[in-house]
Every structure is written in structure tokens, then in C-alpha cells.
Amino acid sequence: MQPFQETPFSRRKRRNERLAQVVLGGMALAMVIPLLLIVGYLMFKGAPLISLSFLLSNPTHGMREGGLWSALLGTIYLVVMALLVAAPIGVLCAVYLNEYARDNWLTRLIHLAVINLAGVPSIVHALFGLGAFVLFAGLGRSILAASLTLAIMTLPVIIASTKEALASVPMSFREACWNVGASRWQTIWKVVLPNSISGILTGVILQVSRTAGETAPIMFTGAVFFKKIEAGNPFAYALTDQCMALSMHLYTVTTQVTNAPEALPYAIALVLVGAVLAVNATAIWLRSRLRSRKKW
Amino acid sequence: MSPAAFASSRPRRHRPAYQRVIERLVEGVIRACGASAILFVFGIFFFVFREAAPLLGKLDWHQVLFSQEWYPTSRANVRYGVGALIVGTLSVTGLSMLLAVPFGVGAAVFVSEFCTGRVKETLKVLIELLAAIPSIVWGFIGLSVMNQVIQALFPAPVGLNLLNAAILLALMSVPIMVSIGEDALKAVPDSYREAALALGVTRWQLVYRVLLPAARNGLLAAVLLGVGRAIGETMAVLMATGHAVNIPHSLFDPIRTLTATIAAELGETSVGSDHYRMLFVIGVMLFTITFIVNLLADLAVRGVRKR
Helix, strand or coil, rough: CCCCCCCCCHHHHHHHHHHHHHHHHHHHHHHHHHHHHHHHHHHHHHHHHHHHHHHHHCCCCCCEEEECHHHHHHHHHHHHHHHHHHHHHHHHHHHHHHHHHCHHHHHHHHHHHHHHHHHHHHHHHHHHHHHHHHCCCCCCCCHHHHHHHHHHHEEEEEEEHHHHHCCCCCCHHHHHHHHHCCCCHHHHHHHHHHHHHHHHHHHHHHHHHHHHHCCCHHHHEEEEECCCCCCCCCCCCCCCEEEHHHHHHHHHHHHHHHHHCCHHHHHHHHHHHHHHHHHHHHHHHHHEEEEEECCC | CCHHCCCCCCCCCCCCHHHHHHHHHHHHHHHHHHHHHHHHHHHHHHHHHHHHHHHHCCCCHHHHHHHEEECCCCCCCCCECHHHHHHHHHHHHHHHHHHHHHHHHHHHHHHHHHCCCHHHHHHHHHHHHHHCCCCHHHHHHHHHHHHHHHHHHHHCCCCCCCHHHHHHHHHHHHHHHHHHHHHHHCCCCCHHHHHHHHHHCCCHHHHHEEEHHHHHHHHHHHHHHHHHHHHCHHHHHHCEEEEECCCCCCCCEEEEEEHHHHHHHHHHHHCHHHHHHHHHHHHHHHHHHHHHHHHHHHHHHHCCCCC
């Protein structure tokens, strides 16, 4: 008998291997195909409606005609405000956890809190925002209350991504800095943060898209079905105003507005998905570029 | 060694006084930010509980938990039975996990073990982008596309039902399972792989006999995080389930979930009314459920780290 002849056993082994590869690969592909299908279908249905004037004019005729301006601007306001609040707190919290915290009960409690904060359903965030910011703090339904709610929702993810970025700075960098006499904060400010800023920024940018897409937390804290503002003016909202938002607008047009043109919700969804995917793709591209440039 | 291990190294004494003051101030701010996470979690529980509290004593809990009668606006006889809503949430979460777990674990194994280089990076990026699609867009897809697809493929009168929402939830929770599951597989020491390969196993045998048992806890955590996400999802299930208070008997029955009920009804209640407070009671329930699920996931992950 030849030494390398295929036995029934090894044939089965080989067949199983190939089967596993095909089945598992198919499962991975099953994740990718819906993404392409969705984006493709939204483009097919919605793209004809999209133009610059569609983005820059206000919705009219009970939201059946006109553009997206007030919703688009509202989303931008909410995202910028939310991240302006969440990013500093989140980054400093991560600095605490990675650079200062010792392994004690307080640190474990903070870890537990961050994990649970990440798991709180978005609608519970909405209830919290309504109870705490709108009613208790007396902010009323406003951009401020809505963006604070969004800020608390994004906080745990920013903490997690920043912590990862800080942990990737080698210990020797810090040691070298301490050895020339720098204090803890000087070391963090001059060495740790500059070396991890790319990772921190990527984490924050990825949250732009998540914040922009959220609907439930803003529904009862500041977003409204319709709000008239001056078209084309980027400062048309005040922070105490209620606002429209793209995600909320999509919900309104699909479920509340009757006789809307068929392409309209597709166009809104396309703008939302397009913006979200563009921002995320940029962040991912940035991350891979910076990773490949790293010298340690 | 973590930077924190050196936390006892104090700034030197011959530093100028103002620098020492700044150092102290900055440290105080950083500590406060660190502790703020705890504050926020307690804050969420406190403020949701605070709005719910006045009603808690008045509720007939047996009716609340087991009755299917959700008539919050009835004039004659108001009933707050969330039994059907709980069953709705559990059924749509369970069904979506039946779909998502095999795909999530399978895709994680494929990405982690069966492909390398460019294919791997592309797949990971695409799965990350899938996770970025907002839930409202999923809901819209469910309402406009899946609705018709289900009506065309199955003998169902309406396409907005348990199956529709479960498929959407599966697609939404798979990316998180893949990324956490891949981390769990990556955490299995390479020496395990080398030892198995030295015995002449194929990659499938390696996955099935060595990696899956070794990464069991991490994969469990990945599944639990997916469950947490599915329970808490609001907008997609609001739009795709059909939103009828109903105990489902088949895949094509419309259902209603706890989250969707809050989202649909909170806008119509007046602040301080019993109906309003009941929605906050549901919020407390949701907070508690997801808290427990996340705690279990954390314990599972911790099990991985210990070894």
C-alpha cells in the first residue's frame, strides 16, 4: 500500500474541511450581502430625488414636497452638541481608568458602570432624558436636552475606544518621560495623548454616525415632527429650540404622513445611510492608515 | 504592567507651587470624570424610577405581569397587563437569536480562522459598516421591503410580523457578535493552535475540537451582548412587528414589544398620568433585564480573562 494514498478517513476529513469552509464563508457573506442590497436598493429608489436644492430647502406641503434642510441641520446640531459634551468627559474617564485607577473596588465599580451604561436600551435613555433633563433640570424639550441625552448614550463607547487607544501606547514611553522628571499629568499631556490621539479621534468619529442615526432618545426630549426655520441659514436653531432630525423625519414620513411621494422616504433614508457610512468609512480608513504608520 | 501600577509615584517636591496646584486640579477633574460613569448609571435608574414610583404601590402585580390586557386608555376599566408585551419581546428576541447565533459565530470563526490579509480586512470593515446602519433605517426596510418580500414568499396576510422583526434584529445584532466573538477566538493562545496542527488536524477540526471549547466563555459573552441589543432595540421593532398586543402562535403573527410600547405611547400621555407612569415602570423593567444580561456577559468575559 502506498504511504500517501487517501484512506476513507482522510477523504472524509478533507470533505468536511471543504464543507466547513463553504458553509462558514457563506455565513460571513450573508452578513455582507444585506448591506450591499440595502445600500443598492436605497440608491435605486431614492437617488433620483437627491439634489443640492433637496438638501438645502425646507420640507413643504405637510412634508410631501420640498427638501430636508431643517432636519439635516437639526441632526448636525444634535450630533455636534452631544459629542462636545461626551468626548471630553469620555476621554478623561478613560484617562482615569487607564492611567490613574488602581485595581480596587472603585475601579471595578466604574468598569461595571461603563459596561451597563453601554447596555441600557435607547428607549430607557429617552425616559431618563425626559425625567432628568426635560422635567427635573427644566430644560424643556430642546436641542440641549436631546443632545445631553445622546451624549450619555455615546459616553460608554467613547470610553471604551479611548481606553483601547491609551493602552496601545507602550509603557516605555511613559517611563522615559517620568525619568526626566515630568509629573503624571505632564506625561499624559505631552506623551500619552499625542501618541494616542488618532485612535481617540477615530473612536469619536465612529460615534458621529451612531448619534446621527438614533431616533428613540430624541423623540421625547427635543425632536419634533415639523419645525419651520430659515432655509440655508446654518445658525437657524437656538439651543433652547426644538428641532427636526433626519432619523425622526424618516419615521414621520413613513408612518404619519399619508400620500407622501414613494421616493421621498427612500431619499431620506439614503441621505441618512450615506452620511453615516461615509463618516464611518472615513474613520476606518483613517484608522488603518494611522495603524500602518505607527513605528512601535 | 499597567500605568496605574505606578500611581504611587508622586510629583517631586521642588516643582513650582503653581504647577503642583495645576496637577492637583487636573487630577481632581479626571477623577470626577472617572466617577461620573457610576453617577450616570445611578442617575438613569433614579430618574426613571422616580417617574415610575408613585404608581408602583397601586399596581396589581399579578395582573401586570401575567395579563394580556393592555388597555391603558380605557375609560371604564384601565388595565396595565404587560404579559403579552413580555412574551412579544421574548419571542422576537429568541427567534432573532436562533437566526443570529449560528451566523454570528460562523462568521466570527470564518473571519478569525479561515481567511487572512485583504479578504479578512474587507470582511471586517463591511461587517462594521453593517453595524452602522441606524435602527430607524432597518425599521423602514422592514416596513417597505421585507413586508412585501414576506408576503410574496409565505402565505401570510401581512408582512409586518414576528418573522420580519426577528430577521431585522438578527441582522442588527450579528455584527456585535462577530466582533466580540472574533476577539474571543483571537484570545485563544497560539500554542493551542500549534499543538493541534502538529497532530495533523484540519482547520475545521481545529475550530470544532479546540477553539470553540477554549473560547466558550467569550462566545457566550458575544451572544449575551447580542441578546441585550435585541431586547433593547426600539425603532426597528416598532415599525416591523405590526405592533399588535398579541401572544404569537405562528411566525406570521404580529406582536408588540416592551420598548416599542414606550416609544409609541409616551408622546400621547400627559406628564404625571398613570399611563405615563406605567410606561416608566416598563422602562424600569427593561433597565433591570438588560442590566442582568450585561452583568452575565461581563462575568463570562471575566471568566476568559482569568484563564
